[in-house]
Amino acid sequence: MTDDDAGVIRSVGEGDAPGTPDAGSDDHVITPGFVDAHLHLPQFDSIGQDSMPLLEWLNTVIFPAEIRWADGAYARSMTRRVATTLLSHGTTTVAAYATAHAEGTQSALHALAEAGIGGAVGQVLMDQHAPFELCFPVDEQIREAKLLDAFARGLDAFPRLEFSLNPRFAISCSPALLRACGQLAADLSANRERPVMIQTHLSETLDECDLAVRLHSGPGLMTPADYASIYDRNGLLTPRTLLAHCVHLSASERSLIRAAGSVIAHCPTANTFLQSGTMPRRDLVRAGVPLALGSDIAGGPEISMPRVARAMIDAAKVISGPAAARDVHDDPRLPSPARAWWQITGGNAEATGFVHAGRLAPGLSADLVLVRPELHSQWLTRGDPLGTLLYSWDERWIAGVMALGRWRYLRA
Ligand SMILES: [Zn+2]
Secondary structure (H helix, E strand, C coil): CEECCCCEECCCCCCCCCCCCCCCCCCCEEEECEEEEEEEHHHHHHCCCCCCCHHHHHHHHHHHHHHHHHCHHHHHHHHHHHHHHHHHCCEEEEEEECCCCHHHHHHHHHHHHHHCCEEEEEEEECCCCCCHHHCCCHHHHHHHHHHHHHHHHHCCCCCCEEEEEEECCCCCCCHHHHHHHHHHHHHHHCCCCCCCEEEEEECCCHHHHHHHHHHCCCCCCCCCCCHHHHHHHCCCCCCCEEEEECCCCCHHHHHHHHHHCCEEEECHHHHHHCCCCCCCHHHHHHCCCCEEECCCCCCCCCCCHHHHHHHHHHHHHHHHCCCCCCCCCCCCCCCCHHHHHHHHHHHHHHHHCCCCCCCCCCCCECCEEEECCCCCCCCCCCCCHHHHHHHHCCHHHEEEEEECCEEEEECC
C-alpha cells in the first residue's frame, strides 16, 4: 500500500489490500524499480555508433550530439522522451550526466522531476580537449553549478532527485577546473547531512589513462602517480564519488579509492561495446571497493538493467576463465543472479546513497515494476527463480511501472 500524497510506501504485505487499485494477480511479480548508476541523457539517440575506440567515439559521435543541448527546449523534450523510455524499461532512479550547458541541465532536472524519476543529474564540467561549444571558463561553470544546485534543492522532487558535480574526466578538465570543482564540492557539502554527489570517469581505456597523466603533469604541476591520484589531489575522491569504468586500475589506485570510500560504477555493456577491456570485478570486490552497476548509455547500448546485470555476470565469467568446481552462489568472482538482481535495485541504491530507492519498505519511495513473466508454470518453485527471470528477461513482461506512488507506465 502506498501513501498517495507523499508517494512513499506505507506498508508491505501479501494478498489483497482493501481500498487499493488492482495491480496484477498470482502470476505477477513485483520488483523494486531499477537503479541505473551511470548514463548520459543526451546520448540516447547515439546508441549503436560502433567501431571506434573511446576517444575517437567521443569526438565523432558524442560531442556533436551534446552540442545540440545548447538549446534548452531541445534538452527538455529529449529528456522527456528519455524518461518515457527509461520508465518503460523499469528504471525509476538514475545517476546521470547532462551536458556542459547550464540551461540544458536545468531542463533535464525539471523533466526528470516531472516524470517521477529520482537520482542525480549533473552538468558536465569541461574546459579542454573538446569542441569550443562544450568548453566554458572555469568561473562561469562554477557559478552555474552553484545555481543549479540551488535550483535542484528547490524542486519538490528534492532530495529524491539531486544535482551532482560531473567533471567529465581528467582529459576534458584543466587542473584549474578540477581544483575549483573539488573546492566547490567541499563548500556545497559543508553542513549538509549528505555530501554532494560527484560523478566522473576513470581508467576506461589505456590511451585515456596515458593522456590524462600527461595532461596533468608539466610546468608547475607535480607529476601524478597515476590517473586516480589526479582526482584525489583535487579533493574529488569522496564517499559520494561515483567513478565510472575503472577497467585498468593499478593496485595502488584500488587502495586509494577504497581509502576514500568512493564507489565504482561498473559498466560491462559499454566496456564490451567500445572494446575498452574487462573490469576485474573480483579484484575490486577483494579490495573492498564498493561497486554499482550502470548502463552507460550510449557507450553501452543496453537500456534494460536486467540485461546489464546479465552482462555483469558474463564479464565476470569471461575474466575468471574456464569453469572449475565451484559454488556460483558464494564465489565472489561470479555474482549469482540473485546478487545481480540485488545490484540493480537495493545494491545500486546503497552504493550511490540514493536512500529513497531500491527496496520495497515502508517510508521508501513507491517505485516498483509490475512484471508478468511468460514462463513455464513451475518457474517459481523449481531451480533458481531469479536466474530464470534474469536470463529469460523480456521487456514485454512489464505490465506497469510506478514511480513515487503513481503509475507512470502501463502496458497497452
Ligand atoms: Zn559515461
